[in-house]
Amino acid sequence: MIRTGLLFLTSALILISCTSSNQQTADNPFDGPSPWPDIRKERVQTLLPQAMQRAEVDTWMILCRSNNNDPLARHIGCENAVAPAVFIFELEGDDIRSTVFTPPGEATALREVALHDSISVVDRSPGAMVEAADYINSNHRGRLAMNFSETNEIADGLSYSQYQSFTDLLIQPVINQIVSSEELVFEWLSVKSPDEIDILRKAAELTAQWEVEAYRRVIPNQTTDKDVADFLKAKMREYGVTDAWMPDQNPAVNSGPDRGHAHPTDKIIRPGDVIQIDFGIKVYDMWVTDIQRFAYVLQPDESEPPADIQKYWDVARDANRMVLEVMQPGITGLEVDRVQRNWLAENGSMNVMWNTGHPVGYVAHDVGPSLGGAQEGRDPSSTAYEPLRVGNVFAYDGFYMWEIEGGTKTISVEEMAVVTETGAEYLTEPQEELILISSD
Numbered sequence: 001m002i003r004t005g006l007l008f009l010t011s012a013l014i015l016i017s018c019t020s021s022n023q024q025t026a027d028n029p030f031d032g033p034s035p036w037p038d039i040r041k042e043r044v045q046t047l048l049p050q051a052m053q054r055a056e057v058d059t060w061m062i063l064c065r066s067n068n069n070d071p072l073a074r075h076i077g078c079e080n081a082v083a084p085a086v087f088i089f090e091l092e093g094d095d096i097r098s099t100v101f102t103p104p105g106e107a108t109a110l111r112e113v114a115l116h117d118s119i120s121v122v123d124r125s126p127g128a129m130v131e132a133a134d135y136i137n138s139n140h141r142g143r144l145a146m147n148f149s150e151t152n153e154i155a156d157g158l159s160y161s162q163y164q165s166f167t168d169l170l171i172q173p174v175i176n177q178i179v180s181s182e183e184l185v186f187e188w189l190s191v192k193s194p195d196e197i198d199i200l201r202k203a204a205e206l207t208a209q210w211e212v213e214a215y216r217r218v219i220p221n222q223t224t225d226k227d228v229a230d231f232l233k234a235k236m237r238e239y240g241v242t243d244a245w246m247p248d249q250n251p252a253v254n255s256g257p258d259r260g261h262a263h264p265t266d267k268i269i270r271p272g273d274v275i276q277i278d279f280g281i282k283v284y285d286m287w288v289t290d291i292q293r294f295a296y297v298l299q300p301d302e303s304e305p306p307a308d309i310q311k312y313w314d315v316a317r318d319a320n321r322m323v324l325e326v327m328q329p330g331i332t333g334l335e336v337d338r339v340q341r342n343w344l345a346e347n348g349s350m351n352v353m354w355n356t357g358h359p360v361g362y363v364a365h366d367v368g369p370s371l372g373g374a375q376e377g378r379d380p381s382s383t384a385y386e387p388l389r390v391g392n393v394f395a396y397d398g399f400y401m402w403e404i405e406g407g408t409k410t411i412s413v414e415e416m417a418v419v420t421e422t423g424a425e426y427l428t429e430p431q432e433e434l435i436l437i438s439s440d
Contacts, residue, residue: 030202041114057184060145063084072157084127084129086100087116097118099118100120101135103123104123129169143179145180148163192392192393197391200418204291206239206289208293211277215293220269220297221439229251244279244281245280249263255274255275271297279292279293292414295436298439300439313434317413322343323371324415328422330387337371344399350403354375354397357370358371397413415427416428
């Protein structure tokens, strides 16, 4: 068991240990330039062809523009588009050929990025869409993926008017072969490269470390949930990282009944509380983490948690470990989730509504297989039937839910793990025991 001491006299002093905004730190692993440009190029060259093959897509077209750009813009190099530009990726055996139709304003920058095989500069009239449609009509072969989807918002970047305008320029044989890019995007984004996993590993270590540091500064009957959140916000500013999800709800700190996805409040932390921190950071403005850590506030006469709290923790932690043991290439997310549900039922937990886990990487709830679907009263999503692949990264929980005054309390032992050739491994050391906070 991990014990904390009384390190500060008032909750206000929690923030003194952190430096002002934007100050650099000697041990910051994310001080240097972003590796994203090189990683993006590698992903396009190596992972995109594999994804297109699995999705049985021959050509992928993305329309980029200013102000309301496609969600995938940074992944394909059109994040700086102003006037409409069209990016086309064609599968040629095991390789990709990319062609860009762009107005002259962005052409120089695109050439300097050196991500694409061909940059075709077009006049604003008739424009990039007309030139790109002519190219596709002349080079038509196989299925053409476009970014519209009912189930995957990241693959749904093409507006209705854009779709209508572009398809009006295509010949009927091409139109007949148009498909949603959702399967292609799923296959591509769900797999992270070894370099990306190394980045996520460092970010996960930092995330978990800060959560433990935050607990060490809790003073029972004085510190509030929001004080803990403020400490973590200050650490983020100190290291120059940002929020993994909506800032108002990151971190979620909860020493009372379950609040779900919610902001921290001014509730004072009391002896007997089980505290949850759900926290994630974004590094290099590209990759995110999602990790939870739990603590128990000892009563003045306690040296260890009550037997029931200890049992709840043990069951939740063991559920997390069981999930890791079954995660491997080929198993579905539904099968993974069912392992935990059976364990919870055997050990008396209330029914937990949340999925066991979700993909994480570019956003907190990323594209990829869902580790869920076996809950009571809830139909599995389509992604729960998808097989896990090497390079999938998940944030996933080991659960236990019970009734407390004012509602329910859930321990959700959330760790990050990556699927490997032989199974799965944690990205950082998992939490083995409840963190204990003394009230003396």
